[in-house]
Structures are given as structure tokens and as C-alpha cells.
Amino acid sequence: xxxxxxxxxxxxxxxxxxxxxxxxxxxxxxxxxxxxxxxxxxxxxxxxxxxxxxxxxxxxxxxxxxxxxxxxxxxxxxxxxxxxxxxxxxxxxxxxxxxxxxxxxxxxxxxxxxxxxxxxxxxxxxxxxxxxxxxxxxxxxxxxxxxxxxxxxxxxx
Amino acid sequence: xxxxxxxxxxxxxxxxxxxxxxxxxxxxxxxxxxxxxxxxxxxxxxxxxxxxxxxxxxxxxxxxxxxxxxxxxxxxxxxxxxxxxxxxxxxxxxxxxxxxxxxxxxxxxxxxxxxxxxxxxxxxxxxxxxxxxxxxxxxxx
Numbered sequence: 565x566x567x568x569x570x571x572x573x574x575x576x577x578x579x580x581x582x583x584x585x586x587x588x589x590x591x592x593x594x595x596x597x598x599x600x601x602x603x604x605x606x607x608x609x610x611x612x613x614x615x616x617x618x619x620x621x622x623x624x625x626x627x628x629x630x631x632x633x634x635x636x637x638x639x640x641x642x643x644x645x646x647x648x649x650x651x652x653x654x655x656x657x658x659x660x661x662x663x664x665x666x667x668x669x670x671x672x673x674x675x676x677x678x679x680x681x682x683x684x685x686x687x688x689x690x691x692x693x694x695x696x697x698x699x700x701x702x703x704x705x706x707x708x709x710x711x712x713x714x715x716x717x718x719x720x721x
Numbered sequence: 722x723x724x725x726x727x728x729x730x731x732x733x734x735x736x737x738x739x740x741x742x743x744x745x746x747x748x749x750x751x752x753x754x755x756x757x758x759x760x761x762x763x764x765x766x767x768x769x770x771x772x773x774x775x776x777x778x779x780x781x782x783x784x785x786x787x788x789x790x791x792x793x794x795x796x797x798x799x800x801x802x803x804x805x806x807x808x809x810x811x812x813x814x815x816x817x818x819x820x821x822x823x824x825x826x827x828x829x830x831x832x833x834x835x836x837x838x839x840x841x842x843x844x845x846x847x848x849x850x851x852x853x854x855x856x857x858x859x860x861x862x
Contacts, residue, residue, distance in 0.1 A: 584830040585738070641737040655734035662779070663829045666808020670828070677813035680779055 567702045574624075574704045574717055577668035581660060582706070582713075586636050590713070593705040601705060603627065603714050604696045611686040612657040614665055618678030622719035625686075625695060626661045632711035633657055658683035664715065722847045723751035724840070725769070729762040729776035729788060730755070730806070739775060739806070739836075746833035748840055749847050759783030763791055766798050773844060775827075778807035778814075789821050802843050806831070 575592055582588040598604060608630035615623040628636075633653035638645050640656060661683045669678045695716055702717040726743065730736045736755045743750055754769065756762035758780060765771070774792075778785040785805045792798040802824035807814070810828045818826050824843050827835060 581830045584832060637734060641734050642741045643737070652734055655732045659732055659735055663808050666810070667828075667830065670808070670810040675812050677811045678809070680809060682779070682781055 570717055570719075571702050571704060573668050573672055574664070574702070574715055575706075577664045577671065578704055578706055578713070578715060581663045581667055582708075585663065586639055588636070588639075588708050590706040590708055593707060596705055597699070598703065598705060598714050599696065599699070601712060603705070603712055604692055606712070609692055610653065610657050611691045612654075612661045612683050613686055613691070614658075614661045614683045615681035616665055616669065616678055617681075618669065619673070619676045620719055622717065624661060624665050625691065625716045625718070626657060626664070627692065627695075627714040627716075628657055628660070629711045632708065632713070635710050636660075654685050658685070723749040724772040724844055725752040726750055726754070726840075727762060727765055727771045727774045728753070728755045729757075729759065729774060729780075729785070731757055731777065731780045733757075735777065742831065742833050742836055743840075746837035748837045759785075759788035759791065762788055763795075763798075766792070766801065771801055773824075773840065774801060774803045775806055776803060778805050778809060786817065786821050786823075789823055793822055804839060804843065 579590060582590055593601065606629050609627050610630050610633055611625060611627050613623055613625050630653060633656050634645060634648050637643065637648045637652045637656045641652065662680065666680055700716045700718060704715045706713040728736050728739050730739065740753055754765050754771070756765055760783060762774065776785040776788055789803050792801060792803065805818055805823050805826045806829060807826060808829045815826060825839050827839050
């Protein structure tokens with residue numbers, strides 16, 4: 565599958581997941597890139613990675629500011645903002661990555677089996693800098709009222 | 722008539738949202754329990770009356786299908802219907818669910834209407850809710 569198709573599939577999946585489960589309207593940046601939009605300079609950026617295996621294999625890295633994750637946790641869990649802890653926002657970003665990737669792969673071809681790993685939080689600036697220094701071919705940049713969501717797809721060679 | 726539900730998911734936010742979604746759906750829920758893994762779920766199932774189990778598929782340790790296997794091997798638990806909530810909706814995976822005796826599956830992302838329709842499809846709809854028309858969009862085996 566062409567990278568252009570993969571990007572379209574990931575865009576559709578992010579839209580479905582965030583609008584269905586989080587009631588979060590999004591605008592997708594077709595022309596912008598993460599660097600020019602300042603994504604990598606966001607200080608409270610949280611990063612989550614999920615590997616997958618199947619007809620195609622690779623991993624997805626998703627970056628979402630902590631402040632936006634707190635708002636998502638409030639909506640998702642029905643908790644007050646002051647009750648949201650890091651364990652909750654970590655859980656939210658893991659669920660988002662899991663749903664986006666699973667929804668994307670099963671929508672592409674439901675006859676092909678695939679296996680998802682366990683989502684993992686990547687701490688520190690290193691994972692952010694790694695993506696910044698090696699701009700990915702396939703990424704989706706989505707903008708909500710409260711912040712940017714960057715999703716990167718990296719396929720195995 | 723109202724039903725007792727056990728939700729099994731290693732993710733606390735997901736357990737909370739499943740509960741919230743079931744409540745928002747208008748499903749007749751008498752009681753709700755939750756477990757963070759299969760072992761905890763089996764403990765609850767052996768102590769309390771549960772009408773239906775909703776379990777995540779992809780969990781560390783004992784996954785959703787391994788939980789179903791354990792339940793099917795237990796005379797007291799084998800008749801309790803299990804619904805798998807999953808992002809992995811490939812035909813191969815769905816066939817695997819069916820072979821293992823899973824009563825149904827719900828694909829993430831899900832809506833309150835989808836959850837309610839699936840639960841009533843398996844458990845039967847209470848008589849005092851006759852005006853409800855179920856919808857199976859995207860959730861049928």
C-alpha cells in the first residue's frame with residue numbers, strides 16, 4: 565500500500581476514534597509539517613509507541629500534549645479535572661494509540677490478520693528528538709481546539 | 722429485570738469509559754464490577770452472580786481469550802456469556818472468538834447504542850423497554 569493511502573487511512577481512523585469516543589472535532593493539516601507547527605517544541609508533550617505485525621509491520625508513535633490529554637481524560641472518564649493523574653493520561657494516550665492503529669488496520673483489510681503489541685509510554689525528549697531529526701514519510705497532524713495531535717507511522721524495512 | 726456486568730480491562734480509563742457508556746446507553750444495569758486482569762475477574766466470577774462479562778482482548782498476562790478458556794473449563798462459569806471488546810476486528814480474529822465460544826464482540830471505537838444493542842441481543846431485552854429498536858451496525862459476528 566502506498567504511503568499516501570496509509571496516511572489517508574490513519575487520518576480517517578484518528579477522526580473516527582477521537583470524534584466517536586472523545587467527541588473531539590478535529591481539523592487535519594494537509595500541508596503543514598510538525599516542525600513548522602512547533603509540535604516538537606511543546607514542553608509537556610507525551611509520547612506513546614505501539615508495534616504491530618501482519619501483512620505489513622512497523623510501529624506508530626503518537627504525540628499529544630499533557631494538557632490536551634487531561635481534557636480528554638475528563639471527557640473520557642467523567643472525572644473532575646483535579647482528580648486526573650498521570651496514570652490516567654498515560655492510560656488515555658495508550659488507548660488512543662491502540663484504537664487508532666487497530667481501527668486503521670482492520671478497516672484496510674479485515675481478511676488479513678494482524679497483531680498489536682502493548683502500548684508503551686516513551687519518557688523524556690529523546691523520542692521526540694528522534695522523530696524531529698528523522699522526519700517521517702507518513703504522519704498525520706490533527707488540530708483540536710485545545711492542542712495538536714501528531715501521529716507518525718513507521719513501517720519495517 | 723436488570724443485569725449484572727463484569728468489565729475486565731487492564732486500562733483504568735477504559736474501564737471507566739465502558740461503565741460510563743453503558744450507563745449513558747440506558748441499558749438496564751443492576752450492578753457493575755470491574756477487574757484489571759483475568760485472574761481478578763475469575764475471583765469475582767466465583768464469588769458473585771454475574772450475567773455477562775465484557776473483556777478486553779489485548780491485555781498483559783492473561784488475554785481475553787485465555788480468560789474465556791478458563792471460564793469454559795469451569796463448570797460454574799462456562800454458561801456466562803462473554804463479549805470481547807477489541808480494536809482487532811480482522812476476520813481471522815473474529816473466527817477465533819467464535820471458535821472459543823465468545824458470545825459476541827464489540828469493536829472499538831464504540832457508541833452507547835452499539836453496546837446496548839449487543840448486550841440486549843445476548844441477554845434479551847427487558848419487557849419494560851419494548852419501544853426500543855436495536856441496531857447491529859458494526860457489531861455483529
